[in-house]
Amino acid sequence: MQTHKRITAFGEVMMRLSVPNYETLSQSRSLTYSFTGTGVNISAGMARLGHEASIVTTVPDNSLGDAAMASLRALNLNTRFVRAEGSILGSYFLETGYGARPTRVTYGSRKNSSFNSTAKDVYNAAAIAENTDCLHLCGIGLAMNANVRYQMKSLAEKVRSAGGSVVFDCNYRSTLWDEEERKHAKSYYEEMLHLADIVMMNERDAISLLGYQSSYEGRTEQLQELIPMIASKYAIRIIAGTQRTIGPNDQHMITGFMYKNDMMKVGRPMNAAVLDRVGAGDAYTAGIIHGDISGYEAQYAVQFATAASILAHTVPGDTAALSEQDIIKTMQELAPDIER
Numbered sequence: 205m206q207t208h209k210r211i212t213a214f215g216e217v218m219m220r221l222s223v224p225n226y227e228t229l230s231q232s233r234s235l236t237y238s239f240t241g242t243g244v245n246i247s248a249g250m251a252r253l254g255h256e257a258s259i260v261t262t263v264p265d266n267s268l269g270d271a272a273m274a275s276l277r278a279l280n281l282n283t284r285f286v287r288a289e290g291s292i293l294g295s296y297f298l299e300t301g302y303g304a305r306p307t308r309v310t311y312g313s314r315k316n317s318s319f320n321s322t323a324k325d326v327y328n329a330a331a332i333a334e335n336t337d338c339l340h341l342c343g344i345g346l347a348m349n350a351n352v353r354y355q356m357k358s359l360a361e362k363v364r365s366a367g368g369s370v371v372f373d374c375n376y377r378s379t380l381w382d383e384e385e386r387k388h389a390k391s392y393y394e395e396m397l398h399l400a401d402i403v404m405m406n407e408r409d410a411i412s413l414l415g416y417q418s419s420y421e422g423r424t425e426q427l428q429e430l431i432p433m434i435a436s437k438y439a440i441r442i443i444a445g446t447q448r449t450i451g452p453n454d455q456h457m458i459t460g461f462m463y464k465n466d467m468m469k470v471g472r473p474m475n476a477a478v479l480d481r482v483g484a485g486d487a488y489t490a491g492i493i494h495g496d497i498s499g500y501e502a503q504y505a506v507q508f509a510t511a512a513s514i515l516a517h518t519v520p521g522d523t524a525a526l527s528e529q530d531i532i533k534t535m536q537e538l539a540p541d542i543e544r
Contacts (some may be wrong), residue, residue, distance in 0.1 A: 209337040209497050211250040212285070214260040214359055215243025216319040217272050219295040220482075226302045229310075235297075239275040240522035242342040242375065245483045248279040249490030249512075252525035255497070258282040258335070260327055260359070262319045268293045269318070279525060283333055290318035293340040298482065303454065307481070310342060311380075315348070324351040330512060332361035338493060341400075346392045353392055359507075360399040372400035373489055374409045381442045390414060397438040402496065404489050406445040410434055424449055424470070433464045444492045444506070446485065446513065454478065456517070460488065460510035464502050471506040475536075476517040487516035487524050491531065511535035 221235045243259050251257035261270035265288040276283050294317035301307040345352045356404040360370045410416040418426040429444050444462040456478050460471040491509025511534040516524035
């Protein structure tokens with residue numbers, strides 16, 4: 205029997221400004237916009253899977269913030285922990301690649317956004333913890349500033365003290381870090397790893413972020429060697445993630461994995477037809493969280509989450525709110541047809 209939980213995600217709501225028709229910013233004279241962010245993607249995904257989902261964030265106190273709030277409500281998210289303050293909404297421009305030209309993301313106004321300009325104690329961590337069974341946090345927030353790092357740590361500590369669980373997605377992006385702050389990134393991440401029950405990462409995070417060294421060259425062997433070390437050191441219940449390989453003609457292959465109960469489960473690789481890959485990792489994370497809540501066996505949970513990620517590649521926009529039925533169909537690789 206499926207169990208429904210109260211899921212809360214902490215993170216910035218951003219405006220995605222997409223260049224249409226595979227054009228570049230230099231070519232195009234039009235943009236389409238949507239409201240997104242890791243926290244939005246995770247909470248929307250969990251809401252679609254039947255859970256009560258909330259987001260903790262701050263949006264501008266103006267028409268941009270109003271539009272963002274309307275978008276959150278349209279995704280069936282509870283906005284009781286959303287604040288309105290300031291005037292700037294973080295944004296990014298997306299130029300979708302084609303062939304040899306890669307997809308490019310260019311951030312705008314992020315450091316000065318309403319979310320990243322809040323005082324450190326603006327959120328009622330105790331009240332949030334009382335209404336949360338599972339809290340999701342993203343490593344991108346650690347790169348922003350000391351106040352956001354404090355908020356993440358405070359929320360994680362309160363939720364764990366109240367008996368809830370913490371999911372931490374490493375999501376390390378070196379380009380978001382100032383040169384001086386990058387020197388301290390490892391220590392910031394280690395604080396969160398000590399507080400997390402479920403961690404989303406792979407062997408590349410272990411090597412490039414945490415400084416681990418592997419005696420193997422192959423990625424799967426590195427995964428098998430390093431992930432158990434990290435789970436043991438930081439007392440993490442589950443570590444999960446994906447490996448992506450890109451072959452000829454831009455063919456993407458996604459392989460999921462989960463380390464749980466001292467056992468590594470590697471999923472069956474699945475081909476991804478890529479319409480829009482932004483947010484596909486968040487769909488995988490939502491699948492892992494849902495699988496854990498629902499008591500799925502580890503191998504099944506990995507394949508369920510992988511199928512969610514594969515399906516998210518086919519949905520335009522960052523936020524792929526997928527039904528469990530559609531994910532299971534994809535997991536079983538049923539041939540797509542017109543549904544009448």
